[in-house]
Amino acid sequence: MPTAFNFAASPFDCLTPAEQALVRDQVDIAYFRAGETVLASGQAPTHLFVVIKGFVQQFEPGDDQQAVASYGPDDSFDGRALVAGRASSRFVAAEEVLAYQLAHAAVNELIARNATFGALLFSDLSNKLGAIAERQSRHELQSLTLARVDEAYLRQPVFMDADADVLSAVRLFREKRTNTVLVRDGGRHGVFTANALQRAVLDGRPLDRLPLREVASFELVTVRASDPVGDALTVMVRHKVHRAVVLDALGAGTIVGVLEALDLFSFLSNHSYLISRDIAEAGDLPTLARAAEHITRLVALLARGGTRVGQIASLVQALNARLFERAWQLIAPADLVANSCLFVMGSEGRGEQLLRTDQDNGLLLRNGYAAPDDLPALCARFSEALASFGYPPCAGGVMLSNPAWRGMVSEFAERARGWLLQPTGEHLMALAIFLDAHAVCGDAALLAEVRARLFALATDHDAMLARFASAVEQFAAEDAHWWSRLLARDQPEREGVDLKKQGLFPIVHGVRSLALRAGVPETSTAARLDALVMAGQMERAQANDVLDSLHFFMDLKLKAGLHEMDTGHAVSGRVDLRRLSSLERDLLKDTLDVVKRFRRSLRSRFHLDQI
Incomplete structure (x- = not known):
């Protein structure tokens, strides 16, 4: 049996030593001639294939002209067909191919033993990305900005009626060692702070006769206890406030505490709050x-x-x-x-x-x-x-x-x-x-x-909308070249690829086109996708895949840009494929496939073949 199986390649890099031994015991080697069908559409698969040498192309049923995906050394296919019981695509050897064959029963046993292996093998894109998160270090998993708001230091809410006077509120400040009082006024809540006290003093009326209702602010900035701390920080920066009122995680609207910016800053241990303050005071x-x-x-x-x-x-x-x-x-x-x-x-x-x-x-x-x-x-x-x-x-x-x-x-x-x-x-x-x-x-x-x-x-100009949307095809002709670059292992020094052309642009502009057609006013791609789903213009599953792909491309570009900065180079916006892990290359294929399918749906929606 083969002993050189590469356990550093995804999804096998998450296996335990005992699970690796199972693979060695159950794997065999197969040979396919150039042009030979490895797995036919509709066929019940008996093995998971892992390419050793050569390339395999995947074709959709009825379309033998353009491959939708390619698989090179260390790439595996078709895990989804094993689960479904039959292949939905045709896999053809583009040249002579040597491949490992891992029996269906062995794959099932690995899935039963190792949930991460199963997720990386055949799950949809969002679950694969979730599996990556689970595999990151404990420090990354517990990144403080991902912690819930109620895991940060929340100050207990202190309430007073709106009819109470300012002087009583100041006394409560001292008694409770706080500088924030929540004001009840019928069915609404407001906030009275030390800053509001300055306005009360300048008002000129005696503080023991000035009701809180007249100096409190009733435009509360709120977050939920279950929100990520990073989102709470963004809310404070956007609204230019130093505190947020925290509501219960269940959405009942119950106030459970007050999150102060300084407390949040101490929790995060980074300079986000200081940056915002420095900008405001510049x-x-x-x-x-x-x-x-x-x-x-x-x-x-x-x-x-x-x-x-x-x-x-x-x-x-x-x-x-x-x-x-x-x-x-x-x-x-x-x-x-x-x-x-x-x-x-x-x-x-x-x-x-x-x-x-x-x-x-x-x-x-x-x-x-x-x-x-x-x-x-x-x-x-x-x-x-x-x-x-x-x-x-x-x-x-x-x-x-x-x-x-x-x-x-x-x-x-x-x-x-x-x-x-x-x-x-x-x-x-x-x-x-x-x-x-x-x-x-x-x-x-x-x-x-x-x-x-x-x-x-x-919304009344169908021809214009079609021309507008047709820009998503601007770089489509480069797909074949792009795929060959992705599968190549010997790119010249510092040569990279531009993810904007093949990934970011078709997603951003495609969603922008759909939003324009539907009259969606939102500007972010995420908000546009949500609005399109709510309006019945897109299925939630497709919207999730498109957004996950967008964020994956953004993440790859960010990592590449930070590396360029660290090495003294200008940020180019290009990604060096040689620096990608096996798992990242696998996910890149998945996300590019999402882009291809999204392009096809846009062609149909806007009748781009008729332009």
Whole structure:
């Protein structure tokens, strides 16, 4: 029996010594000639195959022209067919193939003994990713940002009636050693804090006659006890508050405690809160530049600590929004800030940016507002400031400094209307960029107005929507080359692949196209997918696979970018396939297959074959 079986390859790298011995006892070797069918569609499989030498291609029933997947040395197939009882695809030797054969009974015994092996072998993408998480180190599994809010230090809620006076609340501060009192006023709750006490003093009325109702804030920021700590931190940053009221995990709305930002910061033991505070208190642009650098360090810290990539991106979006907002406040006069809306686009607008990339931003002005004469200079200064923070100028000029990306609401809405009515390649690109717009400073209602006008027009233009969606096919012709690169083991030094073309772009733009067609206003890919499912426009299983694939691609890009930074290279956005583990290569095939199937569904939905 073979003794050189590679137990370092997924999914066999999770087996115990006893389970490895079982494989050695049960495995055999098979030979297939070039062009020979290894496993036919509809056939009941008797073995799991593991390629030793050569390549095997997988074809869908009725389509012998284009392989949907390829398997090279150390890759295994078809675990799902073993479970289902018959193969749903045809597997053909692309050249002479040597492969291990592991009997069905042995595979069943391994699955019964080792749940992780089973998940990695035949489960769907989400379960495979879950199995990876279980295999990470204890430090990663217990990453503090993944801990529940109720595992952090919660302060016991202290309640008072809204009719109580401020002086009584201050006495309670001292008695309970707290600086936060929750105020009951009929069916609503508010909060009275030490900061609110300052307003009460400045009010001028005697504190023993001033009811809490008149000085408390009734716009509570809440989180659930079951929420991840990292999500709670993002909520505080986004709402610019130093505490959140914690509700019970069951969703009954019962207040169970108060989470203070300083307590949360102590729990996390990182600089997230300090970054947010430094941005808020920054009095000049150099201070903001230092904060931007700290954001990048925080991303590296969280990534290496095992934090989910979606959670990191959400926190980065919140911190960057604060950064851009403060920069604009330092540059623009207060009157301009109040009568405008600064917005960001691209991955920043979708909340999917991790490491700093090119600028994508714009500015809307309130109709009728007389903008200052030096508006062009102010916008140019803002673009220069972001460049000094490490956000390079956009090669396509999608920035405030470009007059095409600023203007009155009415003129910008007319410009966007032109993108729809004259759908040239350039206009459709501008439309795609703008659809991801997210307000970060000023009056967000200005952006909402332009977007509402745009959606009202877009849903009535089927031909335009089809042309818009057809961009998902832009890099489809490179699939075969991409797959050969994935399976090759001898790429030249530092040669990498661009996951944006084959992975990120078709997902992001495909979901964006579906959202535009359905009138979904959300900007993040995750929120768009949820809205599409709720509207009956997509099955939940497909939405989950698409989102899991997106996050997997983002995670690979982040790891590659951090490695480039650590080795003194500029972040290229490319991934070196040689650095991927066997399991990562396996998952990359799965996620690319999700992208292919998603493309096919888009072709059908938008009738792209007729364009």
